[in-house]
Amino acid sequence: MKNSLIIAAREFLERFRSRSFNVMLVLGPLLILAFIYGYIQSKNQGVLSMRVLVADPTGLMDNRIKPIGKEGLSYAFRQEYIDIERFKQGKEFQQYDALVEINEAIFSNKTVKVRYRQTPNVDLKVRMKFEIERRVEECLVSDTLGPQYVGVYSSIKQPLNFHFNDVNDLYNKAEQDVSWLGYSLGYVMIVFLIVFGTNIARSITREKANRISEVLLASVKPFELMMGKILGVLWSSLFQLFCWIVLVGLGLWIFQEVLLEDYFNGYLKGVQMSPEEWRQLGMGGYAQVNEGISLFYNQLNYGFLIPNFILFFLSTYWVYASFFTIIGALSGDDADGQQFILPIWLLFGLSIYAGYNATLYPDSAWTSFFAIFPWTSGMVSMVKVTMGVSLSSYLLMLISWSVSMVVGAMMLVLAGRVFKNGILSYSHKLTLSLLFKWLKR
Amino acid sequence: MIELVDIQKSFQNKLALDGVSFTIPKGKVFGLIGPNGAGKTTLIRILNQILSPSSGSVMVQGMPLTASHVRSFGYLPEERGLYREMTVKNHLIFLAKLRGLSGKEAQANVIHWLKKFGISDWENKRIDALSKGMAQKIQFIAAVVHGPEVIILDEPLSGFDPLNIQLILDEIKTFVQQDKTVVFSTHNMQSVDELCDEVALIHQGKLLANDKVADLRSKHRNGDYKIRFRGNAVAFANALWTGFEIIETKELSENYREAVIRKRADQSFNDVFTFLSGSLSLELIEEQIPSMQDVFVKLIAAHHHEE
Numbered sequence: 001m002k003n004s005l006i007i008a009a010r011e012f013l014e015r016f017r018s019r020s021f022n023v024m025l026v027l028g029p030l031l032i033l034a035f036i037y038g039y040i041q042s043k044n045q046g047v048l049s050m051r052v053l054v055a056d057p058t059g060l061m062d063n064r065i066k067p068i069g070k071e072g073l074s075y076a077f078r079q080e081y082i083d084i085e086r087f088k089q090g091k092e093f094q095q096y097d098a099l100v101e102i103n104e105a106i107f108s109n110k111t112v113k114v115r116y117r118q119t120p121n122v123d124l125k126v127r128m129k130f131e132i133e134r135r136v137e138e139c140l141v142s143d144t145l146g147p148q149y150v151g152v153y154s155s156i157k158q159p160l161n162f163h164f165n166d167v168n169d170l171y172n173k174a175e176q177d178v179s180w181l182g183y184s185l186g187y188v189m190i191v192f193l194i195v196f197g198t199n200i201a202r203s204i205t206r207e208k209a210n211r212i213s214e215v216l217l218a219s220v221k222p223f224e225l226m227m228g229k230i231l232g233v234l235w236s237s238l239f240q241l242f243c244w245i246v247l248v249g250l251g252l253w254i255f256q257e258v259l260l261e262d263y264f265n266g267y268l269k270g271v272q273m274s275p276e277e278w279r280q281l282g283m284g285g286y287a288q289v290n291e292g293i294s295l296f297y298n299q300l301n302y303g304f305l306i307p308n309f310i311l312f313f314l315s316t317y318w319v320y321a322s323f324f325t326i327i328g329a330l331s332g333d334d335a336d337g338q339q340f341i342l343p344i345w346l347l348f349g350l351s352i353y354a355g356y357n358a359t360l361y362p363d364s365a366w367t368s369f370f371a372i373f374p375w376t377s378g379m380v381s382m383v384k385v386t387m388g389v390s391l392s393s394y395l396l397m398l399i400s401w402s403v404s405m406v407v408g409a410m411m412l413v414l415a416g417r418v419f420k421n422g423i424l425s426y427s428h429k430l431t432l433s434l435l436f437k438w439l440k441r
Numbered sequence: 442m443i444e445l446v447d448i449q450k451s452f453q454n455k456l457a458l459d460g461v462s463f464t465i466p467k468g469k470v471f472g473l474i475g476p477n478g479a480g481k482t483t484l485i486r487i488l489n490q491i492l493s494p495s496s497g498s499v500m501v502q503g504m505p506l507t508a509s510h511v512r513s514f515g516y517l518p519e520e521r522g523l524y525r526e527m528t529v530k531n532h533l534i535f536l537a538k539l540r541g542l543s544g545k546e547a548q549a550n551v552i553h554w555l556k557k558f559g560i561s562d563w564e565n566k567r568i569d570a571l572s573k574g575m576a577q578k579i580q581f582i583a584a585v586v587h588g589p590e591v592i593i594l595d596e597p598l599s600g601f602d603p604l605n606i607q608l609i610l611d612e613i614k615t616f617v618q619q620d621k622t623v624v625f626s627t628h629n630m631q632s633v634d635e636l637c638d639e640v641a642l643i644h645q646g647k648l649l650a651n652d653k654v655a656d657l658r659s660k661h662r663n664g665d666y667k668i669r670f671r672g673n674a675v676a677f678a679n680a681l682w683t684g685f686e687i688i689e690t691k692e693l694s695e696n697y698r699e700a701v702i703r704k705r706a707d708q709s710f711n712d713v714f715t716f717l718s719g720s721l722s723l724e725l726i727e728e729q730i731p732s733m734q735d736v737f738v739k740l741i742a743a744h745h746h747e748e
Contacts, residue, residue: 003539006535006538006539007539010524010527010535014524014526014527207522210522210523210524210525211518211520211522212521212523212524213522214486214491214518214521214522215516215518215521215580215583217489217491218491218514218516218518219512219536219539219540220539437453
């Protein structure tokens with residue numbers, strides 16, 4: 001084991017000192033941050049003006065909402081229930097861009113549903129929320145307690161929850177951003193595995209090519225040498241992962257404090273608002289209505305997500321490492337290695353498909369199969385972890401993790417056999433029969 | 442003392458070593474010789490536990506060979522490589538640590554050897570910046586940096602320039618003075634003559650000969666003598682009578698010749714002198730002991746003849 005650690009340390013340092021490793025150390029987080037920033041900004045798109053129809057069957061709003069801005073939002077009122085299909089199809093409603101439903105349940109469920117035909121700009125969403133919320137307060141408090149208590153109520157009230165939905169996509173199925181983010185994380189995991197797995201295979205092929213293997217094998221057992229390589233590459237991948245997490249975390253903090261400060265600290269275009277008024281908008285204001293910010297800053301539980309990402313990265317790496325070791329040891333030269341990478345690419349392709357499947361059909365039978373199949377379970381687990389799992393589902397994921405670890409260990413024993421036989425074989429013709437012969441011995 | 446007992450090794454259907462047994466004495470230079478593909482490298486890999494024998498055993502001081510024995514060996518393989526992107530010093534420290542040295546010991550030994558070979562200035566250079574000769578020195582240092590008691594060198598002189606060959610030969614002599622055992626596989630028979638105390642000749646996986654170099658050469662004497670004399674060539678031929686055969690003669694100057702003769706039947710060195718001294722002015726009579734090169738060729742040829 002000591003020799004494996006010495007070899008692992010060398011492998012780690014070799015990667016750490018390479019230019020490409022250091023470039024990716026910085027470039028990777030920058031690309032991720034650029035993606036996050038672009039994603040958040042993309043959520044600011046949308047129409048800049050709206051005619052909003054307020055369905056107020058109880059007449060609570062008294063056909064009046066006081067606008068805080070001059071442009072963009074205008075309201076019309078109907079004292080009746082308006083079915084969403086009627087709003088979608090009815091000729092008399094086509095002049096309106098959005099329907100807001102204010103019914104008697106608002107005091108108990110604190111929920112306001114906004115159905116729009118075209119996604120509103122974030123500014124509009126914030127203003128709509130602010131204006132409707134204030135009007136509700138006015139109506140509620142001044143009618144029951146008197147106008148002098150509106151200010152007091154504002155300071156102690158709980159904000160309303162606004163649900164913005166497309167009239168054609170009421171359940172926001174197309175915007176299951178969290179699960180797609182999980183898919184993206186799984187994708188990042190696969191990219192890491194490809195990059196670092198290929199490193200294992202190339203390292204073995206290179207040592208065979210420059211004939212240092214025999215020097216090493218006089219001091220270490222083949223299995224120790226193989227484990228040293230796998231551990232060294234794992235360390236470098238974990239180090240890079242750790243740096244990425246720290247840098248992305250730092251970047252998100254800088255976004256919050258500098259680049260996206262307005263979203264967090266309050267500022268509404270064209271509207272003069274006191275900090276107190278802004279506070280009344282509820283937690284985060286903009287951050288609540290920009291799905292991008294909401295996703296990255298409110299919805300994700302990083303404390304759960306990051307340890308699980310590392311956990312499932314480890315099991316998936318463990319399963320794939322043996323494959324790359326076998327390829328490296330089998331190869332007579334670099335061209336051989338390229339040829340035998342293909343089956344691994346197919347498995348990676350399957351893994352990516354499994355993640356896609358889990359995103360769209362999280363509870364399907366295929367997803368259940370992919371969740372336990374060692375070569376795809378890491379990807380599926382990432383999607384599930386990001387979406388949020390129940391305790392029983394999480395326990396099942398841990399069982400699939402254990403299965404992957406056991407299968408990985410068994411694969412490593414087979415890889416050890418191929419490695420032992422292949423490491424001193426140079427310029428041989430690679431055949432399947434040779435592979436089976438080496439696997440037997 | 443390392444003892445190889447009835448070593449057999451086969452690869453798939455090919456028998457690479459067929460019942461090879463011999464003993465490597467402690468504190469001597471042991472030559473492992475044989476033509477290409479004879480099985481020398483396979484045998485050396487078995488000694489280093491890189492390969493395990495199909496049957497037979499290796500004993501060290503009467504005990505079966507273990508990993509800890511192997512760790513105390515030094516090994517310079519025929520197929521030797523270096524990590525091109527590492528620095529000289531880091532590379533050697535890395536290999537020394539794999540041989541069980543602590544970081545401090547490794548560092549001290551590496552500095553010692555670099556100084557000894559006069560390449561201290563190169564310690565922080567990358568391997569890929571070294572000349573071939575320099576890289577070969579590093580490879581040799583890597584084999585001995587941990588102070589092994591048994592040093593196994595597979596074709597250590599191949600590709601070396603004459604200066605580096607001398608450097609390596611001198612080091613080998615120093616090891617023997619320190620009572621270390623050197624196992625030395627080579628095609629260079631001149632170096633076997635110069636260095637080896639004992640040899641094993643392997644051919645087609647079989648042991649053809651195992652003896653002390655001096656004894657092996659002596660056993661394969663042809664009864665040839667080199668003679669240098671002043672006098673008439675006819676008188677020389679007459680004087681030899683029928684007891685000797687003239688193999689070759691060479692006129693060095695007028696009436697000054699050198700010849701090689703081979704004895705027939707039971708003639709002795711004294712007979713040569715007796716026959717010639719009366720009629721010629723003798724300057725040199727020297728028995729021609731065959732070189733290891735001659736012995737090597739003779740044994741291989743004899744083996745083929747038998748087959």
